Amino acid sequence: MIKIGICGTAGRMGRTLVAAVVQNPHTRLAAAIEHQGSRWIGADAGDLAGIGTLGLSLVDEPAAAIDSSDVLVDFTVPEATMANLALCRAAGKPIVIGTTGLDQAQRRELSRTAEVLPIVLAPNFSAGVNLTFKLIELAARALGEDFDIEVIEAHHRHKIDAPSGTALRMGEILASALDRDFGTSAVYSRQGRTGERDRKTIGFASVRGGDIVGEHTVLYAGLGERLEITHRASSRMTFANGAVRAAVWLAGQTAGLYDMQDVLGLRD
Incomplete structure (x- = not known):
């Protein structure tokens, strides 16, 4: 059972990711992370996702949440993603990134981090x-x-x-x-x-x-x-299911920068 932490849990994609993790027989929701000051801190992740109470509250301390997870899934904004990437590197935890809008400097940092950490970066997980x-x-x-x-x-x-x-x-x-x-x-x-x-x-x-x-x-x-x-x-669930599939796949990989072509076996 792969323990997954989700960043940006209160957002539209974050809530869909919660449902996808819970529905997948190979994964368990280990952490639900939101930014400091979010009005959703302390709310139940399952209630927010509309799938019923899970007994797991949203937190604003990502370091501890990452420690409790096997893989982190991040669909947030570039600045938050890069901060979470640094925490994952320090903790030695793989990360799945669906954040778009990364600039060239941020992409270079991702490539450097991928030398020591397994990362899936994809613009689309469908x-x-x-x-x-x-x-x-x-x-x-x-x-x-x-x-x-x-x-x-x-x-x-x-x-x-x-x-x-x-x-x-x-x-x-x-x-x-x-x-x-x-x-x-x-x-x-x-x-x-x-x-x-x-x-x-x-x-x-x-x-x-x-x-x-x-x-x-x-x-x-x-x-x-x-x-x-x-x-x-027609549904964000197609992206969420793909991201969870990527997280399960990534848990068994060595350091490197991967994308969904690797996850789906489409790489030439």
């Missing part, structure tokens, strides 16, 4: 999305330079970063498949007289509204035909 990553790479290689490529993503009104981490990962995969530099080929907005489309670019469009859980489409537009590969999520 099995369907990770299969989609493979499909868009195959399509890009097959269609080559004859098709213009755009990435369109949509999320709920509360999401604080754009494009989504999943959309950016799609862009990286597409750029690699086409032997392009992602940093110079990505275009994040168009307005006014932009001129003709640069054939080497990969465009991004972000939609925010309502309670959209997550939608991602890669559009390949050629002359006389168009191909679209789309993934739509």
